[in-house]
Amino acid sequence: MSGNEKHHSTGYGIYIVVWLALLAFTSITVTIAGVSLGRYTLFIALLIAAIKSALVINIFMHIKFEEKIFKVFLALSGFTLVIIFLLTFFDFIYR
Amino acid sequence: MSDHQEAAVHHVHRDDLGAKMGMWLFLFTEVLLFGGMFLVYAVYRYQYPDQFHFAAMELNTTVGTLNTIILLTSSLTVALSITALQKGNKFLSMMMIVITLLFAVMFMVNKYFEWSTKFSHGIYPGSPELLNRPNGQILFFGLYYVMTGLHGLHVLAGMILLSLMLLFIKRNKITSDDYVKLENSGLYWHLVDLIWIFLFPLFYLIQ
Numbered sequence: 001m002s003g004n005e006k007h008h009s010t011g012y013g014i015y016i017v018v019w020l021a022l023l024a025f026t027s028i029t030v031t032i033a034g035v036s037l038g039r040y041t042l043f044i045a046l047l048i049a050a051i052k053s054a055l056v057i058n059i060f061m062h063i064k065f066e067e068k069i070f071k072v073f074l075a076l077s078g079f080t081l082v083i084i085f086l087l088t089f090f091d092f093i094y095r
Numbered sequence: 096m097s098d099h100q101e102a103a104v105h106h107v108h109r110d111d112l113g114a115k116m117g118m119w120l121f122l123f124t125e126v127l128l129f130g131g132m133f134l135v136y137a138v139y140r141y142q143y144p145d146q147f148h149f150a151a152m153e154l155n156t157t158v159g160t161l162n163t164i165i166l167l168t169s170s171l172t173v174a175l176s177i178t179a180l181q182k183g184n185k186f187l188s189m190m191m192i193v194i195t196l197l198f199a200v201m202f203m204v205n206k207y208f209e210w211s212t213k214f215s216h217g218i219y220p221g222s223p224e225l226l227n228r229p230n231g232q233i234l235f236f237g238l239y240y241v242m243t244g245l246h247g248l249h250v251l252a253g254m255i256l257l258s259l260m261l262l263f264i265k266r267n268k269i270t271s272d273d274y275v276k277l278e279n280s281g282l283y284w285h286l287v288d289l290i291w292i293f294l295f296p297l298f299y300l301i302q
Contacts, residue, residue: 019171033300045296052292061285077123081130
């Protein structure tokens with residue numbers, strides 16, 4: 001009952017690579033915040049945050065190696081959040 | 096029949112996949128909890144863009160960046176702790192959790208100094224200094240205290256959880272072939288990190 005094939009064991013290396021990438025993205029987002037990019041500033045900050053979360057979710061939280069049902073869960077909750085944001089802003093902007 | 100009974104006694108009921116699934120479902124409720132707050136933030140930032148920018152200038156970007164690095168690194172050490180245990184290295188696994196806990200303490204100490212500086216400048220929810228300001232700034236600091244405060248509570252909860260896991264590993268309740276508790280605690284810790292990944296640019300990096 002060890003179920004080795006179900007538990008994808010991840011080496012130390014990939015975690016350290018992802019950590020370095022996360023630090024790199026952090027320094028990019030801090031540097032970019034000092035540059036005036038007008039209305040794109042928020043967009044770029046959120047884009048970098050999204051890339052960082054994708055790294056954390058996929059590798060640190062192991063979603064990339066999990067069964068499909070976990071990805072369905074994740075997509076469903078993300079989708080719910082997007083719908084809530086869209087509906088609220090429709091209401092707020094066109095009120 | 097005695098064979099059968101013996102088999103029943105030795106049969107350990109375990110469902111690691113189910114445990115992990117339950118943890119993810121719980122994490123989604125957390126995402127919705129913080130999602131609701133991010134929604135409030137988004138609407139008010141849309142309504143008061145200039146005042147949000149003005150108020151955010153008062154936050155200390157250096158402390159924010161430092162705390163980001165601390166949390167990202169603590170996420171790494173939790174992940175390494177699980178790998179170490181999978182490879183049968185109990186000592187390294189425990190060391191990694193201890194380091195994670197130290198990072199968490201560092202995060203909270205930074206938070207303490209950050210908040211007390213703001214308090215000493217007279218900026219805290221309901222303070223006369225803050226209430227004299229325009230609505231957008233009151234909302235910004237209100238959201239700042241509620242969201243980073245709730246996040247801080249999650250850091251504290253994560254610390255308690257990881258301390259328990261440390262104890263479990265020490266007592267061999269979590270072993271190299273039964274570690275779903277540690278994995279789930281790790282997931283919780285990564286979620287705390289994930290929320291901070293969004294809090295950081297939205298509060299500290301508005302120029």
